[in-house]
Amino acid sequence: MGKPVVIGLTGGIGSGKSTVARMFGALGVHWVDADIVAREVVEPGTPALVRIAEHFGQDILQPDGQLDRAALRTIVFKDANEREWLEALLHPAIRDELARQLQPDNYDQPYVLLVSPLLLETDQHTLTARDIVVDVPVETQIERTMRRDNNDRDQVERIIAAQMPREHRVSRADYIIRNDQPLADVEQQVRELHQELLELFQGQ
Numbered sequence: 001m002g003k004p005v006v007i008g009l010t011g012g013i014g015s016g017k018s019t020v021a022r023m024f025g026a027l028g029v030h031w032v033d034a035d036i037v038a039r040e041v042v043e044p045g046t047p048a049l050v051r052i053a054e055h056f057g058q059d060i061l062q063p064d065g066q067l068d069r070a071a072l073r074t075i076v077f078k079d080a081n082e083r084e085w086l087e088a089l090l091h092p093a094i095r096d097e098l099a100r101q102l103q104p105d106n107y108d109q110p111y112v113l114l115v116s117p118l119l120l121e122t123d124q125h126t127l128t129a130r131d132i133v134v135d136v137p138v139e140t141q142i143e144r145t146m147r148r149d150n151n152d153r154d155q156v157e158r159i160i161a162a163q164m165p166r167e168h169r170v171s172r173a174d175y176i177i178r179n180d181q182p183l184a185d186v187e188q189q190v191r192e193l194h195q196e197l198l199e200l201f202q203g204q
């Protein structure tokens with residue numbers, strides 16, 4: 001079998017990306033979560049974390065050697081040059097690691113999923129052949145995120161306002177999973193889309 005095609009899976013915060021990814025996973029589809037990879041590339045011992053500690057000083061590390069994310073956020077929030085420096089370091093590192101994890105050994109499906117909240121906002125979508133958007137009304141998104149993260153409405157609305165607007169995201173989708181439904185119905189949509197993708201990419 002050749003290399004699997006990469007399919008993107010995205011959606012706003014609380015839209016149900018992780019939930020839908022697990023449904024594909026249950027069908028045997030390998031998926032890689034860009035949020036997890038973004039943390040992995042700065043774990044202790046990584047070249048990126050060494051560079052960050054050289055650049056910002058050892059105080060950017062916690063006593064256990066982990067990156068002090070809050071301290072780093074404070075610095076790059078105040079200083080656009082530092083943010084650019086950090087992004088120039090991290091974006092290629094994240095992209096390379098994503099590309100590596102998206103090629104599992106001995107994999108017998110024709111496609112893999114890249115699950116990322118920033119798929120369409122960053123150049124990550126250049127890795128994908130098709131993009132799936134998980135879509136819910138904004139009010140559902142707010143309610144589910146508040147419940148999951150125990151956040152207040154203002155905080156969730158601010159996060160959503162900073163993300164791509166729903167209509168824009170949906171207009172970029174090749175496929176849409178509607179997640180304002182009972183999970184059993186969402187599973188049915190996932191099974192149907194899985195069949196469609198198998199037929200499209202089988203034998204490629």
Ligand code: ADP
Pocket residue numbers: 011012013014015016017018019020144145148179180181182183186
């Ligand atoms: P994302 O990964 O996009 O941030 P999640 O998959 O974590 O979103 O879903 C957000 C929350 O909504 C979770 O608590 C999840 O269990 C819940 N959820 C997702 N889909 C549904 C659904 N169809 N019905 C009810 N709750 C859902």
